[in-house]
Amino acid sequence: MKHLFYLFLFCASVINAQIVADLKVQGNKKLKTSFVKKVSKIKSGVKLDSAMIEADIRLLKRLPSIAHAYYQVFPANKPNEYNVFYNIEENFTIIPSANIYTTNDDEFAYRLGLYEFNLLGQNIAFGGFYQKDVFDSYALNFRAPFLFSRRFGLAVNYQDLTTLEPVFFDNTTADYRYNNESIEALGLFQIDFNNRIEIGLNYFIEDYQYIAGATNPSIPQELRVKKLLYKAIYAYNNLNFNYQYIEGFRSVFNFQYVTSTNTQQLPDFLIGWNDFSYFKRIGEKGNWANRLRLGLSTNNDTPFAPFAVDNNLNIRGVGNLIDRGTGAIVLNTEYRHTLYEKNWFVLQGNAFIDAGSWQNPGGDFSDFIDPDNLRIYPGVGLRFIHKSIFNAIFRIDYGYGITPDATNGFVFGIGQYF
Template sequence: MFFLSDASKVPALPTTLGSGSSGKTVRPICSILALLVLAAGNLLAQSDSAQIELVGFAGSSRTDTQFLHEYLGIERRDPYTNKVRDEGAQQLRNLGIFSNVTARIESTEQGNRITYYLDEALPILPLLNFGGISENFWFRVGAFDRNTFGRAGLFHVSYRYYDRHSFETYLTAPYQWGPQWGIHAYAGRLATREPVIIAETDLEYDVDRWVAIARGRYNVNRKLHVELGGGVLIEEYDKVDTYTGTPGPAQASFQKTLGQAMVVYDDVDYFGHRVTGFYEEAVAEIVTTAGEAGVFWKFINTLKGYTGVWKDGIIGARLRTGIAKNDASPFLPFVLDSYINVRGVGNRTARGSSEVTVNLEYRHTVLEGSFGAVEAVSFVDVSGWRQAGQSFSETFAKDNTVSFAGVGARFYVQPWLNMVFRIDYGHSLRDDNRQGFVVGTGHYF
């Protein structure tokens, strides 16, 4: 170690590149500079190799590859990481149109390329749902196309017997005009037999609802979208013959106009039969009736969450909250029903102007293989409603609540189908005479 106290004592640098001691001094400096240049070149080369040159898809015979490029949003020259590759694969799985998605990085003449290998699920599938309790049975049959236009659209047609005959069809095309704009359209005749109370008398009406609705959709991003639209509704009421001479009109008909707004946040990831994440859907609706003053309104918010536990378990929860204008009407908008909110309770057993429903479910994988998987399920469903004219707090009154628990099974078929079949049996926790089953496709929630 040495110290310099005078600038005149600083050794002079050589000014020539000749032979002798001066040349020997320069050679190490040149070697160091050469090493630095080589290192910089290697870093630049590594930087170039970490860029994405191309994104390709293999196996997309029906799906529009241009749509897949738009949906993923991965651009040429974007930085490449394993996270980018894996997130892209998960986004493709979440579309629900592929039974399997794998990805790999490879080097081509054009540069680094991410290739997603896709196994397209059968796009057109049959639809079957049914369930019931003693002397009360319903079923739905139909078909749906889950990759309409090759852009992950859904087209559905079905017939339903629910005391009476109904049909419905709808089209959801979430990315029809690029990654941001889509449409939803619905038309149907919903025919039911409704329990009502007029002047403290229990009655039944045959109700026909003719509905046509269209909503435009804007995708803020892959997780958040907004829908806005409206439609028309014609309601026809006919009192069941056995109630002739009781209070209430024999027939009634109403022509209504609907306005709807929906906000959906979907952060749920699917990997085969396993599902994790969070989902929220908020729907607001206003209704005007021809020849009547005033506006009817309704709001429904649905929260769903899923998390994995242990190695083979999934806990799912749903909270469905609804509230509407508290008119003194026998035809209230919220219903208690096995198909909608409480498994085993029966078909349209009660009506209310508000609803709070909690569904808890535990799914445990008991068998898994190349065919798919089998899950055992246990669940608890609790629901409360407000009758016409009551305060919202009455939603939780004992006479306005039901609680059911039960068991079930899920059969997930992966090859070609990528589809879940379910069966559930629910039993009342307060009344041993109330129980029933629900069978269908897809998870209950």
């Protein structure tokens, strides 16, 4: 009966031009009421519109600070005026992050972090991480998508990342200590409910130091280069969230132009990739999740190619940064099923296939169908989910390679893999 009343109410509003007397926010504690009103289209004095209210609720349910949201409508004191109530179920938003990667080659790396996703009650994300992957790394991140208004925001990131990088040339490999220190600033703009863009600059210094392996006179053993990266991101997001379940389509296109002070060893290049994501509910407890990445860069014949093959990025079980290329095609598909759910806790199982292929530096498109460049890793995993803490999903995945010379291993982390 309640839903029929709302349907009647909104149909009548079209005829009678019924007006919103006030927007009231309930259930929020840390999240500021002023913030909810700032990002909502429904405001005092506007026409009562069910489509506008539904759009507000979908936006609120996407925010890290909100576990769930719903609305109610009640008559106000004056004729043809109504109060709209947005009811908020908050997430706990001070969240540790952890990722651990292992393979049967006894590789071991981890990343530990701490983030606040609702700083000052304004849905501002701030935090950082420490990473141990042979060497020490750390980063700080600030992201405020609604800092200036409902549409305009800002992101600033600092990173000092050091890893042991395999460098591939002449059918041989050398190990380098790689350091990337960067500072980045991005302007964030929300075009409408489904579309947003980010534009900004990243200034960074890359430092390569030879450790062991093959050598070649044309490949420097020490290299320190200052670079400037121009970045543009366009995202279309039509995902709908209901606690652990996701449904809909998302596309994120990332384009970068990188200039270098050493164009002989690390020439200027363009790089772009698009992540297509599709989620579908299967019955009451199932969720089919898919991600397809298509990427290309300037096809320089360099051992420092930008697309990596790595446990944490694309192929679970493959190892820690085992190869590089100037192009990538990667498909991750998995079926997630709720095995147990009670109150705030959910146990979810998943079965997945991660598959990808890369274009060799200086190669051509036929590299994508070369069996030597193909990796296929099926696997299974578990998810331990807290429904009222943002991104509180502890995951364990085991990937087993079925292509030649494959590895296998566990990947641990917080949050869904994609």
